[in-house]
Every structure is written in C-alpha cells, then in structure tokens.
Amino acid sequence: MDVLDAIGSRRSVRWFRPWEPVAPAAIQRVLEAARMTGSPGNLQPWRAIVVIAAELDAVDRQTLLEANNRQRAHELAPVWIYWYGDPDSARPEVFLRRVEEQLPAGAIPAAFGWSPEAARRSIVEGEPAAQGLPALDAFVHGLPYELSAVIAAQETNAACAIATLAAVDAGLATCLHTIASPARQGEVKAVLGAPERLIPVWVQLLGHAAESADAGGQRPRQPFEELYSLGRWGSPFPRDPAVVEDMRRRRLLQETAPRPGRGEELAHLARMFGYG
Numbered sequence: 001m002d003v004l005d006a007i008g009s010r011r012s013v014r015w016f017r018p019w020e021p022v023a024p025a026a027i028q029r030v031l032e033a034a035r036m037t038g039s040p041g042n043l044q045p046w047r048a049i050v051v052i053a054a055e056l057d058a059v060d061r062q063t064l065l066e067a068n069n070r071q072r073a074h075e076l077a078p079v080w081i082y083w084y085g086d087p088d089s090a091r092p093e094v095f096l097r098r099v100e101e102q103l104p105a106g107a108i109p110a111a112f113g114w115s116p117e118a119a120r121r122s123i124v125e126g127e128p129a130a131q132g133l134p135a136l137d138a139f140v141h142g143l144p145y146e147l148s149a150v151i152a153a154q155e156t157n158a159a160c161a162i163a164t165l166a167a168v169d170a171g172l173a174t175c176l177h178t179i180a181s182p183a184r185q186g187e188v189k190a191v192l193g194a195p196e197r198l199i200p201v202w203v204q205l206l207g208h209a210a211e212s213a214d215a216g217g218q219r220p221r222q223p224f225e226e227l228y229s230l231g232r233w234g235s236p237f238p239r240d241p242a243v244v245e246d247m248r249r250r251r252l253l254q255e256t257a258p259r260p261g262r263g264e265e266l267a268h269l270a271r272m273f274g275y276g
Helices: 003-009 024-035 058-067 072-076 092-105 116-123 145-169 182-192 241-249 262-273
Strands: 046-052 079-085 173-177 199-207
Touching: 003 145, 024 046, 024 079, 024 145, 024 199, 046 145, 058 072, 058 182, 072 173, 072 199, 079 145, 092 116, 145 173, 145 199
Parallel strands: none
Antiparallel strands: 046 079, 079 199, 173 199
16 A cells, blocks of 8 residues: 555444454554554564454453543454553664664664764763764763653553554554553553553554445644644745645545545444444
C-alpha cells in the first residue's frame, strides 16, 4: 500500500468482529514496522505486550477491561497490544551505547565531530559539545530520571503511530486507547507481569472491522493554514491546489465524515452487538 494511502485510510475503528482471530503473521508485521521507528540517539525505548483476548482467563480479562472502564471497542477487539515506554532505555549510559553502535554503522558521521570519546566527554563528564554536534552536555548529562520517563513515553507514541499505519497496510482495523484509568495502571501491570518502572502509553486494539472499511469517512481536520506557518508564526504556509489534488489522487485526502448511511450503519452495529 502507498504510504499516503495508508495515512489517509487510517481510522480509529471501534467496531470489531470479536469472533474473527488475527493471524500471528499480521500481528508480527505491525510489531516489525514499529521496531523500525526512528528515535533520538536510536534509544528505542518502547516495549509492547501482545494479548490475545480469547486466550485470557475470565478473571484477567475482567480486570483488564474494568481497568479501561469496559470501553466497548476494547471488549470487541480480539488483540490488545499494550505499549509502554521504558525509562531505563532512555538513560545517558544507554545513549552512549547507542552512539557507539551507530558510528560503525555509518549512521552518524565522524566528519561532523562524532566519536565515542566526544560523546563520552559530553554525556558522562558534561563537557560542552564541540560545534557541529548536538548539545549532549545540556540535554543528556545528568538527565533526571523523570525526564527519561518523558522521553520514553514520547518516543513510544511515535512507534504507536507507525504501528497503526502498519495495521492498515496489513488490512487490519485498529484503534489506540488509554491502557487504564490512572488509579488502575498497577492492576494491569500485575496481570501482564510488566515491571513497575514502565510508563503506560497506549493499548492498541487490533482486529477485523465490523463497520465499513472507511468507518464513515475521514475525520475532520483543522484548516491547513491554521496549523502551518512560513518563516514566522501567523504567516500561513501557502497551500498549492495542485498538491492538494495530487494528495486526493493518492488517497491521502478522502471524503470527510459522515458519509451517507453512516447513521444507519451505527444503529445496525449497536443492535447487532446489543449496545445502547
């Protein structure tokens, strides 16, 4: 699938066919794609636990659903991927190890001033970075553990974005949900055997859609001119109609919601699953 088509076709699907399992290979495709997500310093601080809903015992299933306020989409989806950020993977010593890996891989150029010694002096000793390098001494040296948690969570968000696109490419329906209410995160970790240090980010629901493939149309978005500036804040980036037309042709831009018949479809789904 064209990447722009995948972006334009992604929906937060909330009606799944709980009776139709997801092939392990399809789940693996989602995880493989997320693994390729870029991150600062190549830290890769995301971790995921895949849960097959049909394989849970009744008590654990009840605990996980109740922790998420029994959201209906969560009840219906056959696969739940719990995404967490690991602060231990965003510590200065890990950053240094990743730099040492990237140099022989040719990912960061020695010509710019990168070397294991320069990185160590900035990250470990706090020596100001040489011109041409990021200010590792300011950003990484002595990094508080709380900021490592923030970095781990924000980079896991990026991996989740890639995972949702990979799900679309694999022909799956997907949606990101909060893992649990704040007071019940510990219960979820206990069921999953997740370490206490992990930062909850999202539970990604996966399955086959019970609703139409386009889920009623593309969701509304804020005007292009209000989101993007050129040169200075408040100076709109010019939007070329020819580019817009090309984006329509490549299915990044699609018919907006609600499409005709969406209300009837939602009423039918509610009756079928006994909701509302």
